[in-house]
Amino acid sequence: MRIDSLPNPLVIGHRGAPGYRPEHTESSYRLAVALGADAVEPDLVASKDGVLVVRHENEISGTTDVAARPEFADRRTTKRVDGHELTGWFTEDFTWAELSTLTARERIPEVRMVSAGFDGTEGILRFADLVAVVRSAAGAHRRPVGIVAEVKHADYFASIGLPLDRLLAEELAALGFGTEPDAEPLIIESFEQSVLTALQARRVQAEFVYLIERSGRPSDLVARLGDAAPSYADAMTDAGLAALALEVDAISVDKAMLIDLGDDGGARPTDLVERAHAAGLRVYTWTLRPENRFLAPPFRDGADPAAVGRWLEEFVLVLSSGVDGCFVDQADLGVAARSAAGDRADHRDGAARPSDVGGSA
Template identity: 55%
Template sequence: MQPDLARHPLVIGHRGAPGYRPEHTRSAYELAFALGADAVEPDLVATRDGVLVLRHENEISGTTDVASRPEFAARRTTREIDGKPLTGWFTEDFTWAELATLRSRERLGSLRHASASFDGRYPIIRLRELFELIDRAADEQRRMLRMVAEFKHAAHFDALGLPLDELFAAELGAAGWGSGDERLIMEAFEPTLLDRLGVRGIRGRRVFLIENSGSPWDLVLAAGRRAPRYDDFVTERGLRGLSGRFDGVSVGTPRLVGAPPARSSDATGSPLRGAALVEAAHGAGLEVYTWTLRPENRFLTAKRRRGTTRSGYGDWAAEFAEVLATGVDGVFVDHPDLGVEARADFARSAE
């Protein structure tokens, strides 16, 4: 295997390659690496019997065929997730053996007809299967491949007696990844969970996910209305406060794309945007990742859209280049080949 080439920025297959195959399926992850991704990002949620499975959310009616399965009709319920009521079917109400009978569906199928054409073909997979897939793909391609593990709704699962950090540590050991290494990046919207991963001695970069609005739910549970907002963490002071605690931050593209001209500081304490945010984070010793680069008009800024269909591709290359120009260290993409191409084009333009 070749040593890590430290490609910059990392191109991360967001839930695999959902632009082409239903997200979080074995096929989506295999295709992501075949298309040149440096890493893939699974979302982790737990089953009733403590198995970590790969789903966008613990509510699975939009990503599986569970709603059409009469044997599970009685499992439909309403739960409070991060302070909001949600009705559907939840992973924590199923054993792994039961979930293994379901088939995956593309979550954005109304936009991605090609991906949705594979609905019903692939089962849900567990985290342990992804570890095996990454090891095998790395051997076949003779290069280092990474996992960017995102932990979903940690406080919710804590309350159910399903601590995600504990379950993850056990999965690492069972997969032969020990306590983690440079192949592993861990991210969460709840900083408490990231702290606990560090206390457990799990090695790998820990990255704080920054939503576009609101506050981290674990901090709301602890402090109520006094909880800091996500915006507070992307000021210069906020970023310095994360220095030494975490290894990076990950922000949505709206914090980077279409931003005003970069400034090296913001004396008002307002949230930083664009290259100014990246510069300040780097100054605090933090890496910066961004999610999610997508080519469809539905996800592009207005000036990059082409035509009238939401599913049509706009000027994605220009938008991707604008993001890369901020100096980010990693980009999440639904179409890994487009991310690899954009990175290569940007590198050539910088020569």
């Protein structure tokens, strides 16, 4: 099934619905679909025995109870991943059987207190589990639901003998992607273009999306080229976009790259989407969140970083740039913003608040 069979712009449940439930849990994904998400986004890392695990990072002390498990105390270690030194517990040091005994917890409990109330109630998922959840939820709601799989730290995992391109290609084949005509619309994204190229070489059928940071350089290119590695900014020039269009289907950018904060204190869309579309690329953006901590300055309401600000204004502004999809932590807010953007209404006053389905954000 093609991506263009889904609405435009896509509302993508970022790690499920982490505004309401701990990220990457079954309830988080099911709630995202129930709240109207067109697709959901699992992040993929690997276990010691080559199982694809749905976690935002391979270091899992912040999103599971592993640090409180005495039987795993000796697994705490320090590693260098993508140029950053990290200390904690890493998925690649555990078998899936061991990881399956852990429970999930909220990553930012000081902001997501409602979500933190569900700590310890669910285990973590394999990619195969996530696909089963999406298929079940899509059937229950009688509509297609896409999967946006983000491949994390591919260069690092390849260096320790766990090539994520091979693991993902094999898993997708086993799950019927690329062979079943009614399979879920599939997007694969990464901050490392080399793994997207490797998956294409394996004839994986998907839309391939290159993730772009506001600054810095791709870790896979830094590993190969050092200081000579091109920056993410280089890819955002007209020439860079044209070159990318020969190799990937779309880019996905930090939302700040779509918001031009003027000297007058106002905000307007940048021309990035227009230029990318002209080059033949679709454009996604991440991550739309309603709390002041995550909003651009003109849209904050009060001084409390955890309080909900004027999110609808910012969301509508971002959507007005012409993006093809947005990642959101609360799918219902993304759906509301898409509707508001389509109506071209002014929602500066009296903006809606996060859905009572999940409680306040």
